Each structure stands twice: as C-alpha cells, then as structure tokens.
Amino acid sequence: MEPSPHRPDDPYAALRYPDYRRYLVGNLISVFGMQLQMTAIAHEIYSRTGSNYSVAQVALVQFIPVLLFSLPAGQLADTLSRKRIVQVAMGVATLGSFGLALLSFYGGPIQWMYLCLFMNGTAKAIQQPAKSSLMPLIVPKSLFSNAVTWNSGGFQLTSIAGPAVAGALIGLGCKYSFIYALEGVATFVFLLLLATVKITEPERQGWTDPWVSFKQGIRFLTRQNLLLSALSLDLFAVLLGGAVMLLPVYQKILHVGDYEYGLMRSAPAFGALLMSFFLARHGGLQRAGRTLLWSVVAFGIFTIIFGFSRSFPLSLLMLTLLGAVDMISVVIRHTLVQLLTPDHMRGRVQAVNGLFITASNELGGFESGAVAALFDRPQDPAFGPTISVVSGGIGTLIVVAIVAYASPQLRKYDRLGDGTSSD
Template sequence: WNSSGFQVASMAGPAIGGLLIALQGEAALVYVVDALLILASFGCVAFIGGRQRQPSPEAPSFKSLVAGISFVWRSKLILAALTLDMFAVLLGGATTLLPVFAKDILQVGPAEFGWLRAAPAIGAFVMAFALAHLPPLRQAGKTLLWAVAGFGVVTVVFGLSRWFWLSLLMLVLSGALDNISVVVRHTLVQLRTPDYMRGRVSAVNSVFIGSSNELGGFESGVAAALFGPVLAVVGGGIGTVAVVLAVAFTWPQIRALGLLEEQSSSARAS
C-alpha cells in the first residue's frame, strides 16, 4: 500500500492533463490547476504535527556517511538488486521519449498522450494492489530477475509498435513489472539492513534510483538524437535484458533468494 497513493496521482494527473489540453486547445489551464494543487499540498503539510525524537548516540561524521555505502557494497544481495534496478531504469526507460512517440510515430493527440503518460502508473497501481493481497513471493530473486527481463522485453515491443493500443498495453505492463522490482528491492533493503543502518542504506538506495532516472532521461535523449527514437528505445530494452543476465551470473545469490523474511544478523551481511 506504500506506493498506491503516489501511483494514483501519477495515473490521474497525466490523463486529466491531456484531456484538459485536448478540450481547451492549450496548456494554460493545466498549469493553473497544477499550481493550485501544489498550494493545497503545502497547506496539508502545515497540518502535520511534530513528534518527539530521540537524539542519535552517534555524532554525524564522514565515517557514518560512508558506512551506508560500505554496507551496501558488502551485502551482495542488496548490491545486486540496486544494480539491477539502476541499469534497468537507466537503459529501459521509454517515458522520456513519449512526446516524440505520441506525435511523430503513433500520431495521436494530447488526450492519447495523457493516457500514454499515465499507463505505467496504471500498471504499477494494479500490481501494487495485487501484491498487497497475494501471499509473499516464495522465489523473490527469480521473480525480480524475470520482472526486470520482462520490463526490457515490453520496452522493445513498445519501441517497435506503430499501434496506439499496443503501445498503451506495453506501457501498462512496463509499470506493472517495474513495480514488482520496486516492491522486492524495497522489502529486501528493509529486511536485510540492521535498524541502526537503515536510514543510510535507504539514502544510498534513493541516490541510486534518483540518479538513474535523471541519467536515463539524458541517455534516451542522446541516443534518440544519434540513432532515432525507435532504435534508442529498442536498444535500451535489449540492454536491460543483457543487464539481467549479467547480474544473474555475477551475483548468483540473487537467483537463490527465496521467501523474503526477517534475517539473522549473519544473513544480513551476505
């Protein structure tokens, strides 16, 4: 349930925005509505109450900052999961080029573009709802690898598609498969990290994923400028599958990962 609210907003925002642009013929109203909603969110934040916090016994230092990176480097499972997700997002993200695909390849209007932009969030929301009601994954490692490989495959199909509905379906599937990866990775980080290290490891996780999102957009733009948008997306999808194979053989521990559950102190370091 942790990501459901974000996915609902990611799903509704682009769809409503595209519809408003199609109805109004311009984007001015969309930006006005967006600004009002941002102001409303500031008001909601103002109502969040503070809570008493115990001071940390460890003084902030460069050593404590590096400790999170060192822990991730020593924990092969966490390192494998972060590497897999980082390069999958870096290579396989097609959303940056959606305006080009909507206008020049699929030749659709603002409303259809809004649905294309919302499609990954739709898939992610449906998958989050399903995972919340399904039993825990018993082969989490293999599920993670297959999900990221599937993400690469549907990215390739999206890049080759010239049919709006097929492209929309591929984007929905990409969001669903990506959310499996997100859930497994976040659960793995939470369960395999000691309490005193969890904040720093979560920060490393955020840096990995945040930087790959931004660099992935840059990579997609450069590749599209050099080779065209279709080859950029198809090549990125193939690269994602190659990364899955590389991670699976570099860190065989990820293939053997079974049911995600609380680990002992010795298991956490593996």
C-alpha cells in the same frame, strides 16, 4: 505510532494506523501534483522547442541536484529531525512550482524554467533519505512490506490520475501555468497533513563528513550482496529501459492527441497499481529473487516491443505491462532495504538508495533523450526515438544476465522477510 493488533494475513494492517493514513494521504496528494507538473513540463518544453535534447534536459537538471546533495542529505537524515527536513524541503519545492507557474504564464525563458526544476530537484534530493526513513517510525517493523505495498500502490494510483488529468487539461486548452500552480498547492497540503503525524525520532548520530557517510553506506551495501544486487539490477534496468521521457515524441510518432498522451503517461502507473493490489492481497512473494530477475527480463522485452510499435493500443498495453512488472521490483527492493538496514544506518543507506532511484529515473530520461537526439533524422522523426528505446530494452536484458550470473544469493532468495533460500 499507535499499537494495534493485526492478523498476519491482514492486507489492510498498515492502514489501521491513523498516523500512517494521514502520512499516506498527504504524500499521495503531493505525488498527484508532481505527476501533473512532470506531464505538463515535458509537453510544454517539447511543444516550444520540438527538440528531443531539450526534453532530455528536463531530466538532467533534476538529476544534478541529486548527484550534489544526496551525500549530505543522508547524513542530515541521521543527524537532524527527519520530519523537519521533509517539511523544509517540501516548502522549497512549493516555491519552485509557483516559480514555474509564473514563468510559464508570462512566457519566460526556458532556461529559467530549468532553474526552477533544479530547485525542485534539490528539494527532492534533500528530503528523500529523511522521507524514506519516516515509515519505520510510523508503523511496526512487521508491517514494512504491507506499508511499502500500499505506499507504492497509492503512488501508482495518483500516477494514473495525475497524467490523465494533465493530458485532459492540456487538451482542453488549460494553461500550463495553472497546472504548475496546482502542484504548489498539493505540496502545501502535504506539509499541513505531515504536521499532524506523530513521529518519535530515534537517537541521533553525531555529524560526520558527508563523503565519510556515503562511504559508510556503500560499505554496508557491499557487505549485503543480496541488497546490492537488487539495487544494481533496478538501477541499470530503469536507466537503460526508461522510455517515459520520450512520450511527447511518441505522441507525434503515433499521431495521437493530448489526452492520449496523458493516457500513455498514466499507463505504467495503472499496470503498477493492478500489480500492487495483487501483491497486497497475496502477501509475501515466493521465490522473490527469481521473481525479481524474471520481472526485469519482462521489463526489457516490453520496452523493445514499445519501441517498435506504431499502434497506439499496442503501445498503451506495453506501457501498462512495463508498470506491472516494475512494481514487483519496487516492492522487493524497498522491502529488502527496510528489512536489512539497521535504524542508525537508515539515512545513509537511503541516501545511496535514493541516488540509485533518481539516477535510474532522471539520468535514464536524459540518456533516452540524448540517444534519440544523437540518431535524429529530419526525414524520419521516428528513427532516433526507436533506436533509443529498443537499444535500452536490449541493454536491460544484458544487465539481467550479468546480475543473475554474478549473484547466486539473489537467484536463491526465497520469501520476503525470512531470508531463506530456495534450491
């Protein structure tokens, strides 16, 4: 980390650190490749099977490794070199992507493609606590919120480009295998850039049983009502309100082409990017607790409207707004984790946080596909997906009401970083 004076209101403060810039660029290249791959794999599976449940399994096979490996991964992050853990895990992900490319090119069984996705999910689960804990070793603590905002904003930028490019490539007749190979190359580039980032590893803790480590993380969170409430709200909202996994199905419902499918995949990221720039320019959020609650209310409402929509422009708008309000939750949640967690507990808390995040994304995708399959009507292909998305939005609103009632500390939490309450 290279010390550098910065103004308190400098929106580019974190970017003035060279190591952080290299880390950010490498990570964004990797995320771009991941978005290419996830857009293509859902489209290929649905085009080959025509099954909502087969699409749901794409999310399930990536959630299972998280359930299995998040506990030891958090302990590894507090015991071994976090940088080395990320390098090894991303190397495994590179192999998984090239495996997908070969299977797709030769028309291999879908079950083997699920195996490669399981491999990628394993790599993601193992590296997540270590990767999330790297940022405090790269930028000063005072710049956590700024770095998180740029990291999240950059993530959304590549999440816009990735699906849009993937949709265009698919529409132009590009083979899925080529897209998966691009992901492998992107991950390898991240490995090269990460090797140049100078990181001073903190003092290591001794190895303990992963289950003990997990309980330590949970015990810490139960003592942090504010943090636990924010994480729980995000977990259940995205778990119930996730509609992205069903976009290949909505492509058919809305009668649009492959490029429009790519645009729909990109829309949430576009909305999140706009919101991240707004947050970066305007600094810390006032009345952060209430802002978080109302943003999730909006998330539920926009999800319901998207579920009922049969207009492509309206659907695209709702997906964009979903991404914008979700970004508020992301920034508040990530900032709270960094501010309220002591360094020696970061790996364990990040393991729990990672389990929350991945559970909401991957398990939420499986839930959406499974509910759509449960209510599937051959004579009305739109019925099952509509039930799935709309019921998820309603469930999100119920979750907000429960959390708001149960956590007055979250309702009263004011500006990020000072821990004050508002009356």
